[in-house]
Amino acid sequence: MTVVTRGFKGRGTRDAQLPPGQYLTPDFPVLSAGPTPRIDPTGWEFFIATGSGERRTWSWSQLRALPTETVMVDIHCVTKWSKLGTTWDGVSLDTLLADVEPAGDFALVHSYGGYTTNLPVADLTGGRAWVAFRYAGAELDPEHGGPARLLVPHLYFWKSAKWVRGVELLRQDQPGFWESVGYHNYGDPWREQRYWGD
Amino acid sequence: MAAARTETPAARTLELDVPDWPAHRPGQHVDVRLTAEDGYTAQRSYSVASTPGTGRLELTVQRIDDGEVSPYLVDVAQPGDAFEVRGPVGGYFVWDDADPAPxxxxxxxxxxxxxxxxxxxxxxxxxxxxxxxxxxxxxxxxxxxxxxxxxxxxxxxxxxxxxxxxxxxxxxxxxxxxxxxxxxxxxxxxxxxxxxxxxxxxxxxxxxxxxxxxxxxxxxxxxxxxxxxxxxxxxxx
Structure with missing residues (x-):
């Protein structure tokens, strides 16, 4: 049932580029569950745990030596803001997963500071996910996830884990931080999968 | 919307009668959805101000001058008006009253x-x-x-x-x-x-x-x- 709100006219853009329930913002809001972690770049590493006992790691310089892609994508936060045409530099997960045989279909992404988020491995591949370290041409600011964050723009932005540390490949799906406290397990903005039950 | 109280020149508390509202936990928020006559909708999240499990659901909203939803809620909405709320949302930023820690x-x-x-x-x-x-x-x-x-x-x-x-x-x-x-x-x-x-x-x-x-x-x-x-x-x- 739709309730028309008396006196509300709305002045947002009726924009087909936006998923349902989103509004456009020129800002870049920050959503984090705790303090911004302090990360020592000298000890930074990114890992992929294959799920069959193998663990690959990349140091900061090894990661930055990999082929870098520049992508322009729209991002959609579950708190309703969207930002169109954002530019990022990063390493594609296709590159990082190229020689990896995943033990299962699921991934749990880990961050410095303890944050986690889960998604299917299929959503990390096919040119749809990156480990991003530059935003709008500048090194990624710590409050936005620097030195590096996951970028999975086709899902709500909480899946694009800030301060990313690695990916654990799993046979069984395992809900991450927000997915355990009421947020949707998959999080497709175009299907408005915000919360449990959507 | 059952009633409203002015808190400051820029903030107002809305008292809402929500049928079958489940008790929230202190710290949670709700999603408010406004729908214009042409079907356009706008949604925003607002923290719940009221005590869980008692009386009306209360939201305190601060006006953002160039905002879309908050100016409506602070300046336009009147008792008797209706809009949609969804929630309670968020299970992390909550105080657990069984936790004895200060x-x-x-x-x-x-x-x-x-x-x-x-x-x-x-x-x-x-x-x-x-x-x-x-x-x-x-x-x-x-x-x-x-x-x-x-x-x-x-x-x-x-x-x-x-x-x-x-x-x-x-x-x-x-x-x-x-x-x-x-x-x-x-x-x-x-x-x-x-x-x-x-x-x-x-x-x-x-x-x-x-x-x-x-x-x-x-x-x-x-x-x-x-x-x-x-x-x-x-x-x-």
């Missing part, structure tokens, strides 16, 4: 709202868990819940309250206007070795700064829960 609440401006729900819940449940609130606000005349907090400071045993006025101070106030700093947080908060549960809510820049001060004072990161709103302070990146 609580440190750090509010910046309208970030007081979910923290007020915690203060009210503690009082309604007759709990004596020690609470300390450090409240950064621009000046006394635009301080949300100023009167109620004055009363609670007198009546709610074990609730301590300290203000950081950033622009204008009350007559005779000893501390000059200024931002919340480590000294005030140390004086008015809890030492880390008491293991307090810390809740920090406010604009992004405020929360970044306050959470960093708490980390500097050895509070473990997993005891500092934050809720940020608005754009980042340092430009687009």
């Amino acid at each position: 609580v440190l609440l750090v509010a910046g401006g309208s970030g007081i709202v979910p923290l007020m729900s915690m203060i009210r819940a503690r009082s309604a449940a007759g709990l004596r868990v020690p609470f300390r609130l450090v409240y950064s606000t621009r000046s006394p005349d635009i301080t949300i819940y100023a009167d109620e907090l004055r009363r609670r400071q007198r009546d709610d045993r074990g609730l301590d309250l300290a203000y950081a006025y950033t622009r204008g101070v009350p007559p005779g106030w000893r501390r000059p206007p200024g931002r919340l700093d480590g000294a005030l947080l140390r004086e008015a908060g809890w030492p880390a070795d008491l293991g307090p549960a810390c809740f920090v809510c406010g604009p992004t820049g405020f929360v970044e700064a306050a959470a960093n001060l708490l980390v500097d004072q050895d509070h473990p990161a997993d005891r500092i829960k934050t809720e940020r709103f608005g754009p980042s302070g340092g430009g687009a990146a």
Whole structure:
């Protein structure tokens, strides 16, 4: 049932580029569950745990030596803001997963500071996910996830884990931080999968 | 919408009658959805201000001048109007009233709202868990819940309250206007070795700064829960 709100006219853009329930913002809001972690770049590493006992790691310089892609994508936060045409530099997960045989279909992404988020491995591949370290041409600011964050723009932005540390490949799906406290397990903005039950 | 109260020139509390509303937990928020006659909708999240499980659902909304939903809720909506709410949402930024640990609440401006729900819940449940609130606000005349907090400071045993006025101070106030700093947080908060549960809510820049001060004072990161709103302070990146 739709309730028309008396006196509300709305002045947002009726924009087909936006998923349902989103509004456009020129800002870049920050959503984090705790303090911004302090990360020592000298000890930074990114890992992929294959799920069959193998663990690959990349140091900061090894990661930055990999082929870098520049992508322009729209991002959609579950708190309703969207930002169109954002530019990022990063390493594609296709590159990082190229020689990896995943033990299962699921991934749990880990961050410095303890944050986690889960998604299917299929959503990390096919040119749809990156480990991003530059935003709008500048090194990624710590409050936005620097030195590096996951970028999975086709899902709500909480899946694009800030301060990313690695990916654990799993046979069984395992809900991450927000997915355990009421947020949707998959999080497709175009299907408005915000919360449990959507 | 059953009633409304003006809190400050820029903030209003909306009292909502929501059929079959499940009790929320203090700190949770709801999604508000407004629908225009042409079918256009706009959604935003607002923290719940009221005590869980009692009376009407209350939201306190601060007007964002170039906003779309908040000006409607603060200036236009009248008792009898209807809009959709969804929730309660969010299972992390919540105070667990079974947790005996002391609580440190750090509010910046309208970030007081979910923290007020915690203060009210503690009082309604007759709990004596020690609470300390450090409240950064621009000046006394635009301080949300100023009167109620004055009363609670007198009546709610074990609730301590300290203000950081950033622009204008009350007559005779000893501390000059200024931002919340480590000294005030140390004086008015809890030492880390008491293991307090810390809740920090406010604009992004405020929360970044306050959470960093708490980390500097050895509070473990997993005891500092934050809720940020608005754009980042340092430009687009």
